[in-house]
Amino acid sequence: MSVSPSRLRPAPRLGTLLRGIPTPLKLLLLVGLVLSWAWSLAMPPLQGFDEPDHAAYAIHLATTGHPPSPSAGNGSHPPAMTVMLFGLGYSPLKGNKDARPPFSKLDEQAYERYVDQLPASTDSQSGGPNPLGKNPPLYYAYEAVPYWISRALGAELPAQLTWMRLWSSLLFLGTIACAWLAAGEVFRRSQLPRVVATAVVALQPVAGYLGGMITTDTALMLGMTALLWLTLRLVRLGFSPARVIAPAIVALCCVLVHGRGVAAIAVFFLALLIAFLRRPLPRHERAIKVGLCAGLVVLGVVGGALVGSGALSGLYGGELNFGATFSVSRLLQQTWEFYLPPLRFMSPQLGPHYGFGDLYVQTYFGSFASYEVGYSLKYYDLIQVSLVAIAIGVVAVLVRRWETLSRERWWQMALLAGFFVIVVGFLHLASYRALANGTTDPLITGRYLLPITAVIGIALGTCVAAARRIGPYLGAVALAGLTLLSLSGLALTVSRFYS
Amino acid sequence: MRRLGGPALAYLLVVLLGGLFVGVPFATRDRPQVTSVPIARPTHTVAPVAVGQEPVCVEGVELGPDANAVAIQALSAGPALRVDVSGPGGYAASATVPGGYRGGTGFTVPFRAAPRELVGGRVCFRADGEGTAQLLGGTTDRELGTARTTVGGQPAPVQLAVALRDLPQRSLLGRVGQLAGRASELRPWPVVGWVLVLLGVVVVIGAPLAVARGLNGRTTGD
Numbered sequence: 001m002s003v004s005p006s007r008l009r010p011a012p013r014l015g016t017l018l019r020g021i022p023t024p025l026k027l028l029l030l031v032g033l034v035l036s037w038a039w040s041l042a043m044p045p046l047q048g049f050d051e052p053d054h055a056a057y058a059i060h061l062a063t064t065g066h067p068p069s070p071s072a073g074n075g076s077h078p079p080a081m082t083v084m085l086f087g088l089g090y091s092p093l094k095g096n097k098d099a100r101p102p103f104s105k106l107d108e109q110a111y112e113r114y115v116d117q118l119p120a121s122t123d124s125q126s127g128g129p130n131p132l133g134k135n136p137p138l139y140y141a142y143e144a145v146p147y148w149i150s151r152a153l154g155a156e157l158p159a160q161l162t163w164m165r166l167w168s169s170l171l172f173l174g175t176i177a178c179a180w181l182a183a184g185e186v187f188r189r190s191q192l193p194r195v196v197a198t199a200v201v202a203l204q205p206v207a208g209y210l211g212g213m214i215t216t217d218t219a220l221m222l223g224m225t226a227l228l229w230l231t232l233r234l235v236r237l238g239f240s241p242a243r244v245i246a247p248a249i250v251a252l253c254c255v256l257v258h259g260r261g262v263a264a265i266a267v268f269f270l271a272l273l274i275a276f277l278r279r280p281l282p283r284h285e286r287a288i289k290v291g292l293c294a295g296l297v298v299l300g301v302v303g304g305a306l307v308g309s310g311a312l313s314g315l316y317g318g319e320l321n322f323g324a325t326f327s328v329s330r331l332l333q334q335t336w337e338f339y340l341p342p343l344r345f346m347s348p349q350l351g352p353h354y355g356f357g358d359l360y361v362q363t364y365f366g367s368f369a370s371y372e373v374g375y376s377l378k379y380y381d382l383i384q385v386s387l388v389a390i391a392i393g394v395v396a397v398l399v400r401r402w403e404t405l406s407r408e409r410w411w412q413m414a415l416l417a418g419f420f421v422i423v424v425g426f427l428h429l430a431s432y433r434a435l436a437n438g439t440t441d442p443l444i445t446g447r448y449l450l451p452i453t454a455v456i457g458i459a460l461g462t463c464v465a466a467a468r469r470i471g472p473y474l475g476a477v478a479l480a481g482l483t484l485l486s487l488s489g490l491a492l493t494v495s496r497f498y499s
Numbered sequence: 500m501r502r503l504g505g506p507a508l509a510y511l512l513v514v515l516l517g518g519l520f521v522g523v524p525f526a527t528r529d530r531p532q533v534t535s536v537p538i539a540r541p542t543h544t545v546a547p548v549a550v551g552q553e554p555v556c557v558e559g560v561e562l563g564p565d566a567n568a569v570a571i572q573a574l575s576a577g578p579a580l581r582v583d584v585s586g587p588g589g590y591a592a593s594a595t596v597p598g599g600y601r602g603g604t605g606f607t608v609p610f611r612a613a614p615r616e617l618v619g620g621r622v623c624f625r626a627d628g629e630g631t632a633q634l635l636g637g638t639t640d641r642e643l644g645t646a647r648t649t650v651g652g653q654p655a656p657v658q659l660a661v662a663l664r665d666l667p668q669r670s671l672l673g674r675v676g677q678l679a680g681r682a683s684e685l686r687p688w689p690v691v692g693w694v695l696v697l698l699g700v701v702v703v704i705g706a707p708l709a710v711a712r713g714l715n716g717r718t719t720g721d
Contacts, residue, residue: 024713031706038702041695042682092539098662099539103681107561110618111685150687159687192506195713203710476506476714480513483707484521490702491525491671498681499530499671 024195025180032176032202032211035486036169039212042494044101045161046090047369048213049447052077053132054140055161055214060126062144067137073128080122080157083114093497095370101497115156123151138256139219143168164214171218172211176202178225179454185232186412186458193461196475200457201225203482205489207450209368216258217447223254224451227264228419231271235411238279241294247271248298260448263426270418278411325436334435335428350435354442357384363446368489373496375488386481390456393463393474401466420455507711514707529668531607534566537622537646540660541637547574548636548648548659554583554623555634557661559646562586562620566663567612569594569622575602577632584610586620595627602633609666622661635660675699 018026046052056077060068068076077085085091088111093099102108146167150160176198183197201207210217230247237243251268254261330347337349339356361384366375374380398405398413405413431444464475503511537560548555562584569582579598585591592611600606613620626632636648636657648655671678679695 027709027713031709034698034701034706038698041686041690041698044682045685096539096542098536098660100533100536101681101684103535103684108685155687158685162686162690192714199710199713472506472714473509476510477513479710479714480510480517480707483510483514483710484517487518487522487703487706488525491522494678494682495525495530495671498678499533499674 022180024191025177025198028176028180028195028198028202029173031199032173032208033169035202035208035490036172036211037166038490039209039493040162040165040169041212042490042497043209043213043369044090044093044497045158046081046084047094047101047497048210048215049217049370050132051214052081052085052091053130054143054216055164056081056126056130057132057135058140058143058164058214059123059147059160060130061137061140062147063121063124064127066127067135067140068126068130068133069128070131070133071129073126073130075125075127076130078123078126078157079118080115081126083111083118084157087111087114095372097372097496103498111158112156135216135258136256138253139216139258142171142219143214161214165212168214168218169211171222172207175207175211175218175222175225175454178222178229179457182225182229182232182454183458183461185229185236186416187461187465190465192472192475193465196464196479197454197457197461199479200460200482201453203479203486204450204453205365205482205486206363206367206447207453208486209489210447210450217450219257220254220261221450221453223250223257223261224264224267224423225454226250227254227267228454231267231415231419232412234271235274235278235415239275239281244272245294245298248294248296252298260426260430260451263423263451266422266426267419270422271415274411274414274418326433327436330436331429331432334432338428350432351440351442354444359444359446360384360387360449364449365446365485366489367446368493369496373489373492375485375492379485379488382481383485386478390460390463390478393467394459397462397466416455416458420452423452424449503711504715507714510714511707511711518703526672527670529670531570531668532565532665532674534563534663534665535561536662537561538637538648538658538661540572540635544638545574546636546638546657547633548655548657550577550580550624550632550634551626551630553651554625555655555659556621556623556649556652557646557659558619558621558649560586560620560622560661560663561616561618562590562613562663563616564612564614565665568607568609568664568666570605570607570662570664571624572605572635572660573600573602574633574635576600577626578630579627580624580632581627582608582610583623583625584620585623586613586617588617590614590617590620598628607664607666622663624659 021029046055048054053076057068059078059081060066075082088102088107089099090101093101102111143164146163147160150163155163179201180194180198183194187193187197207218207221210221227247227250230243230250234243234247247268251261251264254264330350333342333346334350336342337346338354338359342349357380361380362374363371365383366380368374427444427448431442434441434443460475460478464471467474537557569584577598577600580596582594582596583591584593590613592613594608594610596606596608624632624634636659638657646661648657648659675696676692679692679699682695683690683692
């Protein structure tokens with residue numbers, strides 16, 4: 001078979017690819033990189049949310065090829081990690097503002113003496129019980145790569161953990177890139193709103209923090225932001241095989257990252273519905289039909305295989321169900337009481353008093369380390385006022401331009417609103433389910449909102465674009481606020497652990 | 500670099516003002532310097548440690564030139580306390596806490612620092628007179644660190660919360676090198692102190708400039 005010369009074009013060089021990236025995106029990627037790396041190196045090892053368990057999962061998967069068990073096994077953490085946690089004091093350090101990590105070379109030497117006594121190849125002794133064993137393995141397989149490489153190069157556990165964190169930060173960069181692409185779908189040629197929307201993702205304090213940790217939250221944020229971009233593209237351009245298969249695969253990846261990724265399936269089907277309503281399938285375009293079917297088949301086959309194998313009943317540790325006490329009216333009441341004072345006929349809120357400010361303000365914008373590092377209360381008030389102002393701005397834009405938007409952009413608005421409602425609604429559902437089944441932890445916290453950060457960025461970008469004179473200045477001030485929050489979070493963390 | 504547009508300048512102005520009015524006071528305010536925390540204050544379950552004539556000691560403490568004060572907290576009024584600090588190689592120092600203090604009082608008790616780093620040191624407390632002092636401690640495993648509390652040489656069920664400090668107080672800015680050195684512990688090459696300082700400078704100065712340059716895109720035609 002002969003190949004035409006045009007098909008033998010050399011692959012573009014890295015330099016060419018990098019030059020093709022728009023300058024604002026390059027700059028925001030650099031900002032994301034330095035922020036997430038600063039977090040990686042400012043936080044002592046194993047102090048991120050559930051970080052020992054995440055790291056132990058990745059190490060066990062890397063050494064045995066199997067995930068750890070959530071309920072039983074030969075050890076929750078590799079022995080060297082147990083030494084770090086309990087011998088060097090990283091476990092009592094967690095959440096205790098008065099504790100400090102080991103500072104001195106003597107501590108380092110003590111750790112090395114401990115570890116030298118361990119038999120070789122003990123990392124596989126981390127088969128469980130690990131509460132995160134119920135998570136799917138995709139993110140941990142990704143994290144196995146730096147573990148393998150650093151271990152092959154002779155690094156010990158503390159160094160391995162650092163490399164795993166730095167590697168994880170690449171997912172944060174991917175999130176920023178996807179936010180740029182998603183914003184491009186909405187703002188097209190308007191550069192400033194696009195920059196503002198993307199910068200919201202790059203500068204979101206908790207996103208930067210978790211971008212530097214070993215955690216599935218960053219991977220899920222990437223998956224959901226990529227899904228947002230691909231589904232926005234699907235509803236704008238209509239059906240094609242690639243436009244259907246790509247978001248289907250990304251949705252599947254979200255499912256394979258974390259239980260909260262199940263919301264991605266609903267987002268994907270919502271996008272299909274909106275795309276169909278906007279541009280019904282042409283009868284004779286077989287390729288489009290094939291693409292659509294293929295996307296659905298990917299999901300169907302995998303879902304069917306999981307159901308057929310009985311794995312679905314055990315998926316996410318058997319938590320993929322509504323529980324025995326599920327009630328739609330109680331769920332709606334619980335959600336109402338989360339945001340608003342209860343009405344007279346409503347039952348008291350289940351679990352501790354927990355609401356809008358705790359979720360959208362305190363833990364979404366400013367809870368670091370193991371929740372013990374945060375800003376002064378007045379700054380949370382300022383964040384809350386800013387969020388309400390943005391929400392009012394978005395409503396004002398919608399009211400003012402309703403006629404144009406509802407005619408020309410309804411599909412985009414429907415997808416963005418649907419994305420927000422699905423992700424947040426899923427969190428409320430999971431929270432209600434947990435509380436109704438007897439737990440006291442509402443299981444809903446700010447970092448779970450990270451997947452909607454790009455939507456919030458687009459909302460701010462919309463305000464910037466709509467208010468042509470003062471919009472850019474308001475956007476700039478909002479970004480300055482986020483920058484200050486990010487830098488403050490880092491400074492507070494450094495002070496908490498090392499001063 | 501091309502001239503910055505209005506939004507970029509507004510962004511830089513707000514960041515600068517925030518830095519001046521919040522960041523600079525935070526970085527330059529003098530604050531206690533913690534050398535190490537052998538046993539941290541409990542996060543949940545507070546339990547009293549009774550200190551009478553029998554010495555209550557925290558064993559396995561690291562001493563050195565930077566550890567010249569010990570911080571404890573009394574839960575109730577009590578007698579004067581004698582503090583004895585000792586370590587390998589014959590190092591010993593002592594100090595006294597006067598009686599008449601109230602419950603909830605935190606003490607930072609100065610003592611003569613060890614001339615060099617000493618592993619396996621000990622800080623002991625005993626009442627200097629009649630009566631028993633009740634000091635802050637904890638019982639749950641979560642509060643257990645590497646050091647251990649003993650009473651009369653025997654392991655105690657309640658761990659005495661103790662922190663070692665370096666007097667006088669200093670600002671974060673004045674200790675940048677020390678903080679970076681501490682953060683670089685247990686990190687792989689090339690993560691050393693000066694690299695972290697450099698990264699900090701890039702974060703504090705470079706990141707806002709990059710965002711401002713990105714905001715400038717519309718006016719420069721990027």
